[in-house]
Structure formats: structure tokens, C-alpha cells
Amino acid sequence: xxxxxxxxxxxxxxxxxxxxxxxxxxxxxxxxxxxxxxxxxxxxxxxxxxxxxxxxxxxxxxxxxxxxxxxxxxxxxxxxxxxxxxxxxxxxxxxxxxxxxxxxxxxxxxxxxxxxxxxxxxxxxxxxxxxxxxxxxxxxxxxxxxxxxxxxxxxxxxxxxxxxxxxxxxxxxxxxxxxxxxxxxxxxxxxxxxxxxxxxxxxxxxxxxxxxxxxxxxxxxxxxxxxxxxxxxxxxxxxxxxxxxxxxxxxxxxxxxxxxxxxxxxxxxxxxxxxxxxxxxxxxxxxxxxxxxxxxxxxxxx
Amino acid sequence: xxxxxxxxxxxxxxxxxxxxxxxxxxxxxxxxxxxxxxxxxxxxxxxxxxxxxxxxxxxxxxxxxxxxxxxxxxxxxxxxxxxxxxxxxxxxxxxxxxxxxxxxxxxxxxxxxxxxxxxxxxxxxxxxxxxxxxxxxxxxxxxxxxxxxxxxxxxxxxxxxxxxxxxxxxxxxxxxxxxxxxxxxxxxxxxxxxxxxxxxxxxxxxxxxxxxxxxxxxxxxxxxxxxxxxxxxxxxxxxxxxxxxxxxxxxxxxxxxxxxxxxxxxxxxxxxxxxxxxxxxxxxxxxxxxxxxxxxxxxxxx
Numbered sequence: 001x002x003x004x005x006x007x008x009x010x011x012x013x014x015x016x017x018x019x020x021x022x023x024x025x026x027x028x029x030x031x032x033x034x035x036x037x038x039x040x041x042x043x044x045x046x047x048x049x050x051x052x053x054x055x056x057x058x059x060x061x062x063x064x065x066x067x068x069x070x071x072x073x074x075x076x077x078x079x080x081x082x083x084x085x086x087x088x089x090x091x092x093x094x095x096x097x098x099x100x101x102x103x104x105x106x107x108x109x110x111x112x113x114x115x116x117x118x119x120x121x122x123x124x125x126x127x128x129x130x131x132x133x134x135x136x137x138x139x140x141x142x143x144x145x146x147x148x149x150x151x152x153x154x155x156x157x158x159x160x161x162x163x164x165x166x167x168x169x170x171x172x173x174x175x176x177x178x179x180x181x182x183x184x185x186x187x188x189x190x191x192x193x194x195x196x197x198x199x200x201x202x203x204x205x206x207x208x209x210x211x212x213x214x215x216x217x218x219x220x221x222x223x224x225x226x227x228x229x230x231x232x233x234x235x236x237x238x239x240x241x242x243x244x245x246x247x248x249x250x251x252x253x254x255x256x257x258x259x260x261x262x263x264x265x266x267x268x269x270x271x272x273x274x275x276x277x278x279x280x281x282x283x284x285x286x287x288x289x290x291x292x293x294x295x296x297x298x299x300x301x302x
Numbered sequence: 303x304x305x306x307x308x309x310x311x312x313x314x315x316x317x318x319x320x321x322x323x324x325x326x327x328x329x330x331x332x333x334x335x336x337x338x339x340x341x342x343x344x345x346x347x348x349x350x351x352x353x354x355x356x357x358x359x360x361x362x363x364x365x366x367x368x369x370x371x372x373x374x375x376x377x378x379x380x381x382x383x384x385x386x387x388x389x390x391x392x393x394x395x396x397x398x399x400x401x402x403x404x405x406x407x408x409x410x411x412x413x414x415x416x417x418x419x420x421x422x423x424x425x426x427x428x429x430x431x432x433x434x435x436x437x438x439x440x441x442x443x444x445x446x447x448x449x450x451x452x453x454x455x456x457x458x459x460x461x462x463x464x465x466x467x468x469x470x471x472x473x474x475x476x477x478x479x480x481x482x483x484x485x486x487x488x489x490x491x492x493x494x495x496x497x498x499x500x501x502x503x504x505x506x507x508x509x510x511x512x513x514x515x516x517x518x519x520x521x522x523x524x525x526x527x528x529x530x531x532x533x534x535x536x537x538x539x540x541x542x543x544x545x546x547x548x549x550x551x552x553x554x555x556x557x558x559x560x561x562x563x564x565x566x567x568x569x570x571x572x573x574x575x576x577x578x579x580x581x582x583x584x585x586x587x588x589x590x591x592x593x594x595x596x597x598x599x600x601x602x603x604x
Binding site: 109183185186203206207209216217218219220221223224226254257258261295297298300301302 | 397401485486505508511518519520521522523525526528551556560563594597599600602603604
């Protein structure tokens with residue numbers, strides 16, 4: 001089944017210890033859509049400015065992503081300039097310009113108001129809530145990604161939207177910040193009372209953790225990739241996770257484990273090149289191959 | 303088969319964000335021996351001072367640990383005072399007193415010079431080398447644990463002893479520091495040229511990684527334990543790992559995967575209480591139960 005997603009479409013200036021890329025296509029919705037389109041049909045709700053490149057629009061369209069919900073308005077695209085330090089774990093934001101996102105009001109295309117899968121990418125929680133309000137019914141699955149900024153600055157808006165969310169994707173420190181707990185299992189319990197029954201904790205180079213009530217699954221990270229640019233890894237993780245769940249329509253915990261591995265696979269590809277180059281460039285054969293490498297990495301006989 | 307181990311037997315003053323414990327029994331050999339004795343017979347080579355408590359000696363003896371190689375000399379036991387900060391990852395050393403270790407010359411008891419398994423706990427590499435020199439033949443398996451201090455200050459001594467070592471246990475940053483590589487797989491390749499064909503990378507709260515040539519296995523960390531005192535977790539990890547290998551006598555990569563899980567089990571118990579309280583207090587039934595919890599945590603159907 002298809003997925004409706006809202007998030008940012010942006011241009012990033014990215015500085016790493018080894019290289020620099022200017023005006024790289026980025027944004028949470030862009031990365032998510034390009035990862036999830038390997039599994040199913042995606043409809044993207046976002047806004048871009050007059051500086052949005054035709055080549056970038058063609059890339060999204062060529063991948064079969066439905067752009068009816070992508071508004072074009074006067075002004076410039078969302079812009080972010082970030083720098084990764086030598087250990088890859090520390091990231092410094094040098095500049096953020098909301099530009100066309102400042103007055104953005106998402107509009108869900110009519111033919112997507114019945115979508116069964118909704119992914120609320122990392123943007124202001126009131127925009128995420130607006131998308132949910134426009135849906136005709138409660139979707140089968142709503143997943144939400146957020147970050148420390150929104151947890152801190154727009155906490156009540158975030159808590160309001162979480163009431164309609166099934167799966168929350170965050171990292172360790174964000175889960176603790178949101179829940180006020182200092183242990184991940186306690187954090188999952190507190191967060192489930194806000195709405196999301198399933199907590200998916202992205203741990204970057206250390207893999208991911210899935211928590212649902214008393215059930216826990218730990219997925220390893222892929223240790224073989226050479227990191228070129230970590231930007232978008234979390235969004236592509238979400239794309240692989242949600243894409244696989246929407247493709248299979250199976251929300252069992254056992255299938256969510258496989259979805260987490262697909263998420264890790266997409267995240268691991270993404271960091272191997274700047275921008276969306278790698279997550280858009282791979283095909284399903286490469287994804288399957290790496291999925292089975294993951295299985296080998298963590299499989300053992302009792 | 304039995305394991306000969308050399309390392310420190312010490313008293314630690316430990317400060318955590320929640321509590322403090324003074325004169326806690328510690329040291330790399332103590333923790334290793336108390337973890338490994340669950341699997342096989344241990345002979346301990348170390349030195350203690352006149353202040354070594356009879357109760358602590360009784361604890362080790364009661365667990366069946368052979369203390370013929372534990373010298374008692376004039377002076378005081380090795381002493382360490384450390385403090386853990388709120389995130390548990392940062393540790394500050396407030397004081398280290400070598401005391402009786404300053405002039406220690408390890409003496410391997412005659413009846414252990416044919417030991418097939420040797421664990422060189424985290425002490426000065428020249429003391430580790432001295433133990434290997436006293437062995438009658440090359441053991442079936444020698445494992446070595448070390449730390450950034452020795453890699454930095456006694457690099458050549460460490461490289462000399464690594465020539466006779468099969469398995470090196472370190473953390474990520476130590477593997478990179480020793481090898482001069484900034485990618486773990488490259489680090490394993492460089493280190494294997496120094497001697498150890500197998501690299502076991504301890505990642506604390508993020509589990510452990512086993513690398514042997516092109517073969518890689520990732521073990522998860524146990525996400526359920528409440529941390530009281532992380533001291534000795536790495537030594538107990540080594541104790542579970544080496545203990546299981548010596549008990550089974552099977553050095554295949556498949557069996558090393560199981561050994562890594564047993565290492566993680568012993569490490570996870572250790573942090574649940576101060577000092578050696580938990581790793582000495584558990585029994586094989588508790589170890590087996592948690593081993594199977596680990597299996598469940600990371601198992602999934604393709």
C-alpha cells in the first residue's frame with residue numbers, strides 16, 4: 001500500500017572532514033521518499049521555492065514519487081548548512097533558513113486522504129498535526145520522526161500530535177528527553193502512554209532498538225560501510241522501515257524486526273555517498289543482498 | 303580446560319552519580335577470575351599487600367580459584383579511585399597507586415606452566431610478556447586485554463607481547479589507536495599482522511563486535527539492566543568469553559559467537575551491583591537464562 005509523507009525538501013551545504021558538497025538535495029521528506037520508493041508508491045507533501053532545480057524534481061518524479069502535494073511558491077527552498085567533525089558523531093549547524101517553510105500550510109491531495117500509511121517526517125509538529133487532520137480516517141499506521149529541537153521548544157504541540165501516532169522514531173537521548181526517563185525501557189513505557197505503542201530508537205553507528213511493551217529487538221549496525229556523508233541516514237532508515245511495513249501490510253512484531261533491518265540497510269547505503277546519491281542509486285537487488293549480509297552478521301546457532 | 307590468568311587484584315574507591323563504595327574488591331584478574339570460574343577452573347597470578355582482606359581471599363578460594371600464584375608481599379594492594387559521571391560513559395580517575403605492583407614479577411606456578419588457555423588481563427605489557435615466557439609451550443589460546451594507557455606509553459612492549467597472542471580484547475578507540483586505522487575492519491586487519499587473528503571489540507552499552515579476517519559477528523548489549531557500577535564489566539566480559547571457549551575447547555568462529563554472548567551476559571550482570579557482588583553471586587542457571595534472553599533479543603526469521 002502507498003505511503004503519504006510530509007517533511008522538508010531542502011538544499012544542504014555539507015562539510016565533512018574529507019570533502020564539501022554545496023546545494024545538495026536534502027530534507028526529511030526527500031530522503032524518506034527516495035528510500036521508501038524502493039518498496040511502495042509514495043506521495044510527498046512539502047513546499048519548495050523558485051530555486052528548486054528541475055533536475056531534482058525530475059529525479060523524484062522518475063522514481064515514481066507522486067508530487068501533487070509538492071507546492072511551489074515564491075521564495076527560496078529550506079536551507080541548512082552543517083559540518084561533521086572527525087568522529088562523525090558530532091554535528092555543528094552553521095545556518096538554518098526556513099525560507100518557504102516559514103508560512104507553509106501542508107495540503108494533502110484529495111486522492112491521498114484515504115492513505116493507510118502516513119509518515120510524518122522531521123518538521124514542526126503543528127505541520128505534522130495538520131496533515132493528520134486532513135486525513136478522512138485514522139490510517140492503519142502513522143509513524144513520526146522528530147528531534148531534540150521540537151521536544152524542547154514545541155513540546156505541547158508534539159505531545160498533541162503523538163496522540164494519533166503508532167510508531168515514534170527517535171534516538172536514545174531524544175527518547176529520554178521526551179519521556180523524562182533515563183532508561184530506554186522506562187522511556188518506551190512512558191511514551192506509549194502518549195500514543196505510540198512502538199518505539200524505534202535509532203542509534204546510528206550502533207544500530208537500532210525496537211521496543212513494544214515488554215518486547216524488545218536489537219538490530220546491529222552495518223560495520224562495513226565507509227562513511228562519506230551521514231546526512232539523511234535517519235530519514236532513509238525510516239523509509240526502509242515504513243516502506244517494508246507498507247509493502248507487506250504485516251504489523252506483527254516479528255515483521256517489524258525485518259522492517260528494522262531494512263531500515264538499517266537503507267541507512268547504511270545512504271551514508272556511503274553525499275546527499276541522496278546512494279539511496280536513490282541502488283536497486284532492490286542491492287538492498288536484498290545487504291539485508292542478507294545483516295542476517296549473517298547477527299545470526300548464530302544457540 | 304583450566305585457564306591461567308595474570309592481572310591486578312586491587313581495592314577500588316568508586317563514586318557513581320547515585321552512590322559510593324570504598325575499598326571495593328577489584329582488579330582485572332579478580333573480575334576475570336570470578337566471571338570465568340562459572341565455566342572452568344582458574345589459576346590466578348597476581349600480587350597483594352598486607353592489607354588484603356582474609357574475607358576477599360576466602361571469596362576467591364571458595365569459588366575454587368587456585369591462588370598458588372597469588373603472592374603476598376609487604377606493602378599495600380594496588381589502589382584505584384574513580385568516578386562515573388551522569389551518562390556512565392565518562393569516567394574520571396582521581397587516584398592510582400601501583401603499590402605492590404610496582405616491583406611485581408609474576409611467577410607462574412609449576413603445575414600451570416602447561417596451561418592451554420592463558421588470559422593476560424589489563425596490566426603493564428611487560429608483565430603480560432613475562433607470564434607467556436614462563437609457559438612450557440605455546441598455549442592453545444592466549445587472549446589479551448589492554449587499554450589506551452599501555453597503547454600510548456608502552457607501545458613497543460605491547461607489540462612485542464602481541465606476537466604470541468591469538469585474541470585481542472579492546473574497545474573501538476583503542477583498536478584504532480593501536481592500528482592507526484580509523485575503520486574497525488581495517489584496524490582488525492592491521493592488528494592481525496601483529497599476532498592476534500581475532501579481534502574482540504567491547505562497545506559497552508552498545509554490545510560487542512567479533513572480527514576474524516573477513517568474518518564479522520555483532521552481539522547486542524543487554525538493554526534491561528540498571529547500571530549501579532560499570533567497574534570490571536570488560537574484565538567479566540573477557541571472563542565469560544574465555545571461560546566458555548576453555549570449557550568447550552571449540553575455537554571455531556561459530557563457537558566464538560556464542561562465547562561473545564556469554565561475555566556480554568557476564569558483563570551485564572557485573573554492572574548491576576557494586577564491585578564483584580553480582581558476578582560472584584550469580585549461578586549457572588541465571589547465566590543460562592540471560593543467555594537465552596540475549597538470543598531472543600537479536601533473533602529474527604528472515
